[in-house]
Amino acid sequence: MPQDRPFLTEPGEAGQTPGGAVPDALFDLAVNRAAAALRGLRPGDPGAALAAWHARTRFARRVPLEAVRAALLTRPQGGDGQGGEWHWSGGPAGSWQPGRAPFP
Numbered sequence: 001m002p003q004d005r006p007f008l009t010e011p012g013e014a015g016q017t018p019g020g021a022v023p024d025a026l027f028d029l030a031v032n033r034a035a036a037a038l039r040g041l042r043p044g045d046p047g048a049a050l051a052a053w054h055a056r057t058r059f060a061r062r063v064p065l066e067a068v069r070a071a072l073l074t075r076p077q078g079g080d081g082q083g084g085e086w087h088w089s090g091g092p093a094g095s096w097q098p099g100r101a102p103f104p
Contacts, residue, residue, distance in 0.1 A: 022063050024091025025103075030063040031071045031088035032101045038072070067092060 034050060043049035050072070054065045076086055076096055087101035088094055 022067075022092065024094070026059065027063055027067070027091045028088050028094065028101070029103065030057075030060045030068050033057070033060065034068050035072060035075060035086075035088070 034053060037053045038046055038049060041049055047069075050069060051065060054060050054068065060068070071088055071094075074096065077084075085100050086096045086098060089097045089101070
């Protein structure tokens with residue numbers, strides 16, 4: 001990690017503990033944006049890249065990093081009939097749906 005950190009908090013395994021329940025829409029957004037970030041970065045170490053993304057993304061810190069990581073591990077690979085795109089929907093109890101997310 002560079003000496004002049006571009007974000008305020010160190011990446012943490014547990015993330016920031018939310019003050020209450022995470023709204024479904026926020027959870028969906030965090031998972032979908034994390035998937036897009038990893039897809040765009042194509043890091044050698046996805047775990048470290050995900051932790052860094054989580055630490056510097058203000059809204060994502062309201063969603064536990066481990067929950068985002070668990071959702072990303074279940075992401076299907078291709079075969080959806082829509083160009084291989086998937087999006088998370090349904091909050092923490094949701095699942096991957098074929099196609100693009102309705103909200104970026």
